Amino acid sequence: MNTERRQRIFDEVEAAGWLQDGMTVAIGQPTPMALVRQIIRRGLKDLTIVDAGFSLDLLIAAGCARKVVSYYAGGGFGNPVGPSFRRAAERGEIEVWECEEGILCAGLQAAAQSLPFLPWRGGVGTSLPEVNPDLKIFMDPLRGETLIAVPPIKPDIAIMHAAHADAYGNVQHVGGPGWIDLFMCRAADRVIVQVDQVISNEQVRSDPWKTTIAPADAIVRAPYGAHPFYSRGYHLQDNEHLKLYSEAANRAAAGDRKALDDYLERFCRKPATHADYLELIGIKRLLALYEY
Amino acid sequence: MENDYSISELLTVFLARELKDGEVLRVGVAMPVAEAAVRLAHLTHGPNMDLVFLGARMNVAHLETIPMPAFGWDRRVVRWAESFSDTGHRFDRVKDWNNHVFFIGGVQVDAYGNTNLIGVGPDYRRLKFRGPGSVGTPTLSTHVGRYYIVLNSHNPRVLVEKCDYVSAFGWGTGGADARRKLGLPGGGPRFCITPLCIFDFAEDTKRMRLRSVHHGISPERVRQETGFEIVMPSSVPTTEPPTADELQVLRSRVDTAGRLRV
Numbered sequence: 001m002n003t004e005r006r007q008r009i010f011d012e013v014e015a016a017g018w019l020q021d022g023m024t025v026a027i028g029q030p031t032p033m034a035l036v037r038q039i040i041r042r043g044l045k046d047l048t049i050v051d052a053g054f055s056l057d058l059l060i061a062a063g064c065a066r067k068v069v070s071y072y073a074g075g076g077f078g079n080p081v082g083p084s085f086r087r088a089a090e091r092g093e094i095e096v097w098e099c100e101e102g103i104l105c106a107g108l109q110a111a112a113q114s115l116p117f118l119p120w121r122g123g124v125g126t127s128l129p130e131v132n133p134d135l136k137i138f139m140d141p142l143r144g145e146t147l148i149a150v151p152p153i154k155p156d157i158a159i160m161h162a163a164h165a166d167a168y169g170n171v172q173h174v175g176g177p178g179w180i181d182l183f184m185c186r187a188a189d190r191v192i193v194q195v196d197q198v199i200s201n202e203q204v205r206s207d208p209w210k211t212t213i214a215p216a217d218a219i220v221r222a223p224y225g226a227h228p229f230y231s232r233g234y235h236l237q238d239n240e241h242l243k244l245y246s247e248a249a250n251r252a253a254a255g256d257r258k259a260l261d262d263y264l265e266r267f268c269r270k271p272a273t274h275a276d277y278l279e280l281i282g283i284k285r286l287l288a289l290y291e292y
Numbered sequence: 293m294e295n296d297y298s299i300s301e302l303l304t305v306f307l308a309r310e311l312k313d314g315e316v317l318r319v320g321v322a323m324p325v326a327e328a329a330v331r332l333a334h335l336t337h338g339p340n341m342d343l344v345f346l347g348a349r350m351n352v353a354h355l356e357t358i359p360m361p362a363f364g365w366d367r368r369v370v371r372w373a374e375s376f377s378d379t380g381h382r383f384d385r386v387k388d389w390n391n392h393v394f395f396i397g398g399v400q401v402d403a404y405g406n407t408n409l410i411g412v413g414p415d416y417r418r419l420k421f422r423g424p425g426s427v428g429t430p431t432l433s434t435h436v437g438r439y440y441i442v443l444n445s446h447n448p449r450v451l452v453e454k455c456d457y458v459s460a461f462g463w464g465t466g467g468a469d470a471r472r473k474l475g476l477p478g479g480g481p482r483f484c485i486t487p488l489c490i491f492d493f494a495e496d497t498k499r500m501r502l503r504s505v506h507h508g509i510s511p512e513r514v515r516q517e518t519g520f521e522i523v524m525p526s527s528v529p530t531t532e533p534p535t536a537d538e539l540q541v542l543r544s545r546v547d548t549a550g551r552l553r554v
Contacts, residue, residue, distance in 0.1 A: 071427055072427045081422060100425070146475055232370075
């Protein structure tokens with residue numbers, strides 16, 4: 001009989017292989033970009049994406065998303081709205097499951113607790129239940145208050161970035177997880193966490209209170225895996241790179257997709273692995289970001 | 293020299309004076325006037341204020357300067373944090389939010405202070421303008437003791453009689469009991485602050501009322517640039533200008549890069 005504890009370390013190509021067309025994927029903060037780029041490289045289709053910001057916009061630009069569960073799709077760099085999100089939503093190319101932060105938490109928590117819904121007050125009186133018919137206004141049976149019943153939001157897979165994990169899936173963030181990460185992990189069927197560094201099991205045991213996700217189903221070695229985003233404890237955000245995307249996406253939203261397609265080809269589809277991507281970005285750029 | 297200040301500086305100082313020591317001030321992204329106002333208030337009269345930026349709670353009244361973030365997603369503001377809401381539930385303690393203050397923008401704002409971040413157009417499936425989404429504004433506006441609508445443009449497309457979609461409920465279709473009838477515990481919007489004027493809400497109808505106009509702006513100009521009928525008092529004062537001391541603190545200790553001066 002095998003008595004050895006099973007390790008959970010996979011490379012990003014194997015781990016992204018768990019994803020299939022049509023799945024619901026929740027994406028944590030900072031964005032696990034090594035995994036996001038693999039999703040784009042594989043050309044996955046019809047995904048329901050639970051996410052906000054740059055990675056959401058990028059996945060829409062790459063044609064991976066059919067439906068978006070989002071509370072915020074801001075663009076950054078002077079764009080009040082993510083350019084690819086805006087264009088796709090206005091043209092009806094994606095379906096938006098309209099929500100907000102509290103409703104999203106309630107839906108993820110309902111999934112985690114196997115409940116048919118959880119109540120939430122924020123959104124009462126707004127248009128959210130009209131534009132999202134999955135949200136039902138109801139009268140609470142105890143005090144007769146008007147509340148919103150939020151159905152479960154159940155990701156097939158949640159993908160995350162963190163500073164550290166051991167080989168058995170014990171994740172320890174530096175500076176804490178993103179605000180929605182743990183809701184996503186509790187709700188999802190499976191959790192993949194890419195990390196800047198794999199640490200020893202002894203190091204985890206020396207301070208188990210630091211363990212934030214316990215355990216993840218897969219750990220992916222991905223130093224600088226959040227690039228062009230920050231990773232707490234490791235590196236800053238690469239604003240020059242984000243501006244490059246932002247400008248390309250803005251041109252695409254105005255009708256000229258060439259720069260955006262070039263971006264996707266060069267940074268997402270062509271590098272076969274995360275290591276190839278880092279070679280493309282270059283050691284000088286990466287070292288210049290190496291502070292936090 | 294008397295009017296040697298920008299509109300953004302005027303709005304910042306106006307807002308800062310509104311904020312009371314001991315309050316918890318919650319600021320989201322892309323709201324430079326609110327970000328500057330909470331810093332200014334903290335330095336001038338709020339040593340016991342808590343500032344909450346993107347889930348990071350801080351008290352930094354002891355600092356010589358509290359500069360503005362370099363960009364909207366600059367997570368380095370966390371260097372000042374004493375605690376984070378991000379490890380638990382951001383909305384765990386809404387029962388205690390009576391002394392929390394929040395600032396909200398909008399693609400549209402209507403006569404009763406309802407705001408819209410969803411989008412513009414009659415058909416939700418084919419919006420003419422798709423907005424960024426509601427962020428946390430539905431929950432925040434439901435529970436905070438009061439909030440301020442802060443706009444960086446004032447025109448009839450933004451200030452409309454009725455929002456195409458409502459993402460944060462202000463005073464609904466009006467009336468002092470509009471929020472109570474829905475069971476919303478928070479105090480609702482107090483003022484709407486724009487580059488032309490300050491609106492408050494009439495006590496009985498909760499419709500927007502012109503409270504003051506900024507230097508050089510006439511009530512008639514505000515009327516022309518607003519897409520709904522304003523409750524117009526018989527006389528409208530000019531928004532009180534910043535003092536030299538307030539401008540000094542704002543420019544040398546908060547807006548050190550001069551972003552609000554343009």
